[in-house]
Amino acid sequence: MHHIPLHSVIMMVLILGILIIATIITSLLKIKNRDKDYTELHQRVISWWWMIGLVFSFLILGKNTAIIFFAFLSFLALKEFISIVPIRQVDRNAIFWIYLSIPFQYYWVAAEWYGMFIIFIPVYLFLLVPVRMVLKGETQGFIRSAGILHWAAMLTVFSISHVAYLLVLPEKEMMAGGIGLVLFLLFMTQFNDVSQYVWGKCFGKHKIVPKVSPNKTWQGFIGGVVTITVLAGMIAPYLTPLNRLEGYIAGAIISVSGFWGDVVISSVKRDLHIKDIGNLIPGHGGILDRMDSLIYTAPLLFHYIYYLHY
């Protein structure tokens, strides 16, 4: 155990409070409308307890355990992605190399070697994986596989590792620390998903991308962006080095890019004619179904903060 900064403790307590309220509301709904089926809603809430419980536990246990936890999330996400996309049997060895990149990438994080962290996958892995494929000698379908494999590494390893790097940035906001940054990113990203959904459910009318995701509407999107922008401006000064105005912009970045991540992963699922990528998390689908927005918000928020304060 190590010292958890005060503001981060308060944020964790607030999140657990929201979860308790959500649990009470779903229980009341179930009691009130006995004839309706709330199985999925119920599963969702239980899964939220698990996910938040696990993330908080590993954050509390210390920096390195949290980094290993995010590395494991990358592993699960990569495995999900690589298992559903069309790959060739001869790509097995190249895929093994991408799995091997996970311990390296997270080691650079733990070692706080920023230069290597930021180029390892976009430069070295990008160049080496096709070489491994060439050694196998099968040229039929080479281009498609090279593209798919690099995209997989970027989405599931490179992007997600930015969450872990937030933990090792030098502490600028002493009352919140690195944990504060992670809590800010994760809470804003997930709450953005929820609020875009709720705004869309209540006022949704005009579809944004009907072919990809018929439930996504301009009303939901704008409602979410406004909500998250205001909320981020209020919370950011307590959890991050950002001031209020910078916090508003951070909220807008998270909200807009979270939407992008969501519809990009949705397009992957549409292309493959599947509804969910896995069934690891009851009520939510796979890890990637839950982390789709985070793939976009993590690097974009990271570089926004990095540019302004580091």
Place this chain on the structure above:
Amino acid sequence: MLNRLLKLMFILLIVKPIVLIILGLNVRHRQKLPQNGPAIIAANHNSHLDTMVMFSLYPLSKVHKLRPVAAADYFLSNPLLAWFSLNVIGIIPISRTDPSKRETLFSACHQALDQGDILILFPEGTRGEPEQRSHLKKGIYHLTKDREDTAIVPLVTHGLGRALPRGEALLVPFICDIVVGDALPAVSNSDEMLEVLSSQYNQLLDECLTFNKQD
């Protein structure tokens, strides 16, 4: 007793970690798995991992009931593998090369079914090319034609032929689909059984998340 303990340790310490963490499963219709013998799970065959995955679908209290029916010429080919296959995995060896004595061929299988075991059978007979379905063999019909007590449950796996195909030593993590079907109806001849089984396999394969129709 020692063998049963060895099997438990093997499944708890090696099979379950590999199958549940390194691979990961999408299981559909788990409730259709036969809980008590005599029963036969008729699965498609892509990898040595097929059997391991099926072990991990059952609670530890029941794994000793699961008996893979496996080729004697392969699994009894060297003393170490033979000892491991017979005592730890608990296979029922069957001769692929000498089909003349049909009565004695299945005697060990009948014995196991009589004591309420659940047989794991691969009607394709071999792992074959990765993720390619091979022709079904008629042995399963001859084994079960006089056994009305035995339910035959079809089961399809997809993805294991990518994780560990035949002839490869490198295990690469892939999520695997497991889809369990309804027990087969009674049939009158071997061709009919293979037809029913084959069409079941096609339907179950469609439910796999990792199966792309363009593949």
